[in-house]
Amino acid sequence: xxxxxxxxxxxILAVGLYGIVTSRHLVHLIVCLIVVQSSTYVLLLAVGxxxxxxxxxxxxxPLHTPAVDPVVxxxxxxxxxxxxxVSALLLAFAIQAHKRFGTLDPQELAQLKG
Amino acid sequence: MTPGQRRWIFLAGMAxxxxxxxxxxxxxxxxxxxxxxxxxxxxxxxxxxxxxTGVVSAINFEYRGFDTVGEEFILFVAATGVxxxxxxxxGEREGAASDEAVGRDLPPTSEAVKMVALLLTGPAVVMGWxxxxxxxxxxxxxxxxxxxxxxxxxxxxxxxxYLTFRRVSPVDVTDAVExxxxxxxxxxxxxxxAMGLPYLTNFLPLGTTPxxxxxxxxxxxxxxxxxxxxxxxxxxxxVELLDQTLLLREESR
Amino acid sequence: MDQLPVLAVxxxxxxxxxxxxxxxxxxxxxxxxxxxxxxxxxAVTVILLVLLSRTAQGDVVxxxxxxxxxxxxxxxxxxxxxxxSTGLAALAALLVTxxxxxxxxxxxxxxxxxHAIMLVFLAGMAxxxxxxxIFDLFVWFELxxxxxxxxxxxxxxxxxxxxxxxxxxxxxxxxxxLSLSGIAVIYGRTGALNMAQIGQDIGRHxxxxxxxxxxVAFLLIIAGLLIxxxxxxxxxxxxxxxxxxxxxxxxLFSGVMVELGLYGVARVYWSMFGxxxxxxxxxxxxxxxxxLLTAVVGALFCFxxxxxxxxxxxxxxxxxxxxxTGFALLTPLGLAGAALYVAGHALVKASLFLCVGIVLHRxxxxxxxxLHGQGRRLRVTGVVFTLAxxxxxxxxxxxxxxxxxxIEDSASARGLTWVIVVVFVGASVLIGGAVLRxxxxxxxxxxxxxxxxxxxxxxxxxxTSETGQGRNRTPRSMIxxxxxxxVAAIGLVFVPHLGPAVEAGAVRFEDQAAYNxxxxxxxxxxxxxxxxxxxxxxxxxxxxxxxxxxTLGGLVLAFLALYWRRLPGLRRGFEPGRGLARPIDRxxxxxxxxxxxxxxxxLACLGGALAFSIx
Numbered sequence: 001x002x003x004x005x006x007x008x009x010x011x012i013l014a015v016g017l018y019g020i021v022t023s024r025h026l027v028h029l030i031v032c033l034i035v036v037q038s039s040t041y042v043l044l045l046a047v048g049x050x051x052x053x054x055x056x057x058x059x060x061x062p063l064h065t066p067a068v069d070p071v072v073x074x075x076x077x078x079x080x081x082x083x084x085x086v087s088a089l090l091l092a093f094a095i096q097a098h099k100r101f102g103t104l105d106p107q108e109l110a111q112l113k114g
Numbered sequence: 115m116t117p118g119q120r121r122w123i124f125l126a127g128m129a130x131x132x133x134x135x136x137x138x139x140x141x142x143x144x145x146x147x148x149x150x151x152x153x154x155x156x157x158x159x160x161x162x163x164x165x166x167t168g169v170v171s172a173i174n175f176e177y178r179g180f181d182t183v184g185e186e187f188i189l190f191v192a193a194t195g196v197x198x199x200x201x202x203x204x205g206e207r208e209g210a211a212s213d214e215a216v217g218r219d220l221p222p223t224s225e226a227v228k229m230v231a232l233l234l235t236g237p238a239v240v241m242g243w244x245x246x247x248x249x250x251x252x253x254x255x256x257x258x259x260x261x262x263x264x265x266x267x268x269x270x271x272x273x274x275x276y277l278t279f280r281r282v283s284p285v286d287v288t289d290a291v292e293x294x295x296x297x298x299x300x301x302x303x304x305x306x307x308a309m310g311l312p313y314l315t316n317f318l319p320l321g322t323t324p325x326x327x328x329x330x331x332x333x334x335x336x337x338x339x340x341x342x343x344x345x346x347x348x349x350x351x352x353v354e355l356l357d358q359t360l361l362l363r364e365e366s367r
Numbered sequence: 368m369d370q371l372p373v374l375a376v377x378x379x380x381x382x383x384x385x386x387x388x389x390x391x392x393x394x395x396x397x398x399x400x401x402x403x404x405x406x407x408x409x410a411v412t413v414i415l416l417v418l419l420s421r422t423a424q425g426d427v428v429x430x431x432x433x434x435x436x437x438x439x440x441x442x443x444x445x446x447x448x449x450x451x452s453t454g455l456a457a458l459a460a461l462l463v464t465x466x467x468x469x470x471x472x473x474x475x476x477x478x479x480x481x482h483a484i485m486l487v488f489l490a491g492m493a494x495x496x497x498x499x500x501i502f503d504l505f506v507w508f509e510l511x512x513x514x515x516x517x518x519x520x521x522x523x524x525x526x527x528x529x530x531x532x533x534x535x536x537x538x539x540x541x542x543x544x545l546s547l548s549g550i551a552v553i554y555g556r557t558g559a560l561n562m563a564q565i566g567q568d569i570g571r572h573x574x575x576x577x578x579x580x581x582x583v584a585f586l587l588i589i590a591g592l593l594i595x596x597x598x599x600x601x602x603x604x605x606x607x608x609x610x611x612x613x614x615x616x617x618x619l620f621s622g623v624m625v626e627l628g629l630y631g632v633a634r635v636y637w638s639m640f641g642x643x644x645x646x647x648x649x650x651x652x653x654x655x656x657x658x659l660l661t662a663v664v665g666a667l668f669c670f671x672x673x674x675x676x677x678x679x680x681x682x683x684x685x686x687x688x689x690x691x692t693g694f695a696l697l698t699p700l701g702l703a704g705a706a707l708y709v710a711g712h713a714l715v716k717a718s719l720f721l722c723v724g725i726v727l728h729r730x731x732x733x734x735x736x737x738l739h740g741q742g743r744r745l746r747v748t749g750v751v752f753t754l755a756x757x758x759x760x761x762x763x764x765x766x767x768x769x770x771x772x773x774i775e776d777s778a779s780a781r782g783l784t785w786v787i788v789v790v791f792v793g794a795s796v797l798i799g800g801a802v803l804r805x806x807x808x809x810x811x812x813x814x815x816x817x818x819x820x821x822x823x824x825x826x827x828x829x830x831t832s833e834t835g836q837g838r839n840r841t842p843r844s845m846i847x848x849x850x851x852x853x854v855a856a857i858g859l860v861f862v863p864h865l866g867p868a869v870e871a872g873a874v875r876f877e878d879q880a881a882y883n884x885x886x887x888x889x890x891x892x893x894x895x896x897x898x899x900x901x902x903x904x905x906x907x908x909x910x911x912x913x914x915x916x917x918t919l920g921g922l923v924l925a926f927l928a929l930y931w932r933r934l935p936g937l938r939r940g941f942e943p944g945r946g947l948a949r950p951i952d953r954x955x956x957x958x959x960x961x962x963x964x965x966x967x968x969x970l971a972c973l974g975g976a977l978a979f980s981i982x
Contacts, residue, residue, distance in 0.1 A: 002145050004145065006142065009548075013135070013548075017541075020959075020963050021120060022117065022124075029537065036541060036544055039548070044547075046145055048153060049146050050147070050148045056169040068153070069150075069154075070156055070169040071153050071178075072153070074178065077255070081185075081189065081257045082192070085188070085189045085347060086188070088355070089196050089199075090516075090536050092200050093199065093532050093533045093536065097530055106959050109530045110956055115961055123968065124964045124968075127964065127967040127971045130972075130975055138552060138583020138587075139580070142580060155440065159442075180444045180503065181444060184509075188509055191487050192517070194387065194517065195513070198480045198517065198521060199521075286390070290387070290390070293383075293384045293386075293483075297384025297385060300377055306432075307374075307377075312429065312432060312433045313432070314431055314432040315433045
């Protein structure tokens, strides 16, 4: 049980990368990229967990109750929002490619370039 | 590489990489045994030092506030990039897309959706501001609040009011608001520099009750700026993407 | 208290936000917009140069929000600006200023986005160089990356490889998140995000070698940085991105962005993992191998290209391999050589790209074959381009020759002299041959136009110059930056006490104990300890020989490339390099799925090599 979350991290990474490598559609590829990024978030949060501890908010629990690591939560929080915007940027590129060539298949796009 | 070759080569490589990765992760303290010290120290001192009961927000906007400035500007650049790329594409149409379904009628939005969206718009605005203003108290903050605030604008669109949606989110104003949010955060830090303190020092009065709405000095101010910026960024992204969809509908009619 | 480090990053951010907020006001006032942007980047350059002068006695450490470390534990973020870091940041600011001056006339119509995103890009680069916190490094790395993706897709100059921006974004995003995973792993072990604190924690002596976790964390963190540095086999995205990006942006990509990835590798190693990994020979072997392989692959692809921007992109890849080799030697002189080589290369490469931009602006093409002889009326540009081409071939007295010379001198400390000299000279000859061939063919009409494969013709001739074709005069704002940069590349060598200063900076960069003390305890260490004996930084005969030799070889190769059809005795129909064509095309396929596969294989091999040798 102690290593299970980390196995999940590696599995998510593998699944995401497999999706990217075998992808035939740019939107699918970008979503697989998001999956790869999720593996990092799972790792971040798993690293900071303490069994039996509460969330690091002290407005309703006494001040020195053991709490989980707030740093990784802070990192993951900002990153998730930023990741959504960056994915939007990649999707905008995909729309651009679709408008120019009428296709979203990475292999077809590469052949069209010459 | 042919797709078949690529798959096998990738699987071989991934097996190696996964084994290597797991070998490293096996060296971590087991799940549930966080060793510290960074998180533990901050949990102990954050409330006393910043009068904020939300330690995560204190980290985001105070202890590691400079990281958050950077992340905010990533958001800013991404939204601006989406706007640049998609606006340039307006009026560009090179030919029929291979995956488009032609001659299919789009069903009208159902009345139930419109009504629910209309009813939710007000609460969404309130919720968004509430979250952004309570960063120092509970699990909330500028990022969360900003996203909820952005959904309020999108609900206007879902309520069938596309023109109202465009009127309440004119792109120029959204651009400017986004820039003000990002710049505002950076400026709060510079105000500290102007006073001779290190960048982003908390120079506003900290208040006495930890977790009260007016406590924790600059954390609240920064959280509000961040909320505004995140909301503007997501509204901008959605507006641009919706424009593309509607343009396509126009052209295929 | 010295607020300069933070100003270098925050001033461009505030300026970018201000420009964006006032975009409606600035829409018609092009001069104001350009002026504001140029003024900001020039100001940042000055700030960083002043900061550089203050780093001579030791790193300038700046703690944000006033949270100083106690008992060796840091709770805030810090900037730790050493001389090499600040010098690189100043170089980045200089190139951004040059690119902005160039863009004044290059883009006829520009929205405020371009200037705002360029300034944010500058802030990201400055923050990346100056920071002393590993997660902060990741944040600026991401900011640099996202700004770069947005700039690549800004008015793409080619109809063809539009997916260049996508390939760039996808491969570099994967890299960034692999780096973040590595950061999470090392955070899980040490509970710290400050580089000095982590280095101290994992650097405690372990008799049976570093833990597996440390090796894995190291590889993951530098995975993203190696991808950004376009090291083989992570390099495929660079040529695609250069083909699509506007020329002023290419100046920054080839000039500093790639080099910043290598700086990141060096910084992560020397500030965090050096002591823990014990400076083992396997590290030198692994990274020298990668570096030399990259140098060769880049040079071969470069010589074969007919698309000017891609040609220069491949030469950047080759040079990145050489810089990596300099770092991998793990000596002060090697690192100093890499630093000086980076500076010289940036100035020369920027100048070359600006000249290509002028060619595109005046003649409307970047296809070497189509442009043959057309550049004769661009006389000044031709002179500047030829000078810069000679600089790229490491001719003395350009800074490039000295930097390369130092790396070669340092190779003797690791017994690798012959292989490094041979590969470096060989790669320089190929690259020099390619750019000098371009100089001779395009600007002076010498010889015959080089032959080409049909796909390349289609690729390189389909681009739209942003400002329309057939202008009559090259605007001064476009040629002056190019000329100034190439003169600076020569002038750099004559800066007094350059050699000892750079080497002292390298010694300090490599002293992990001194760095930890300065950052965590505020102690100024007057005399950092060198990891290997500091060697002389004078100009040796060997340096001049290899530099002049590479240039001479390049000139001969260029001559052959231009005139081979007229030489008697060669078989008819003999096309040199044709045998190389198909394998090269098959690798640089343009399909992002292939690129990601190569990343996975590369990481697996590198990981395996490190794992088996260190454990």
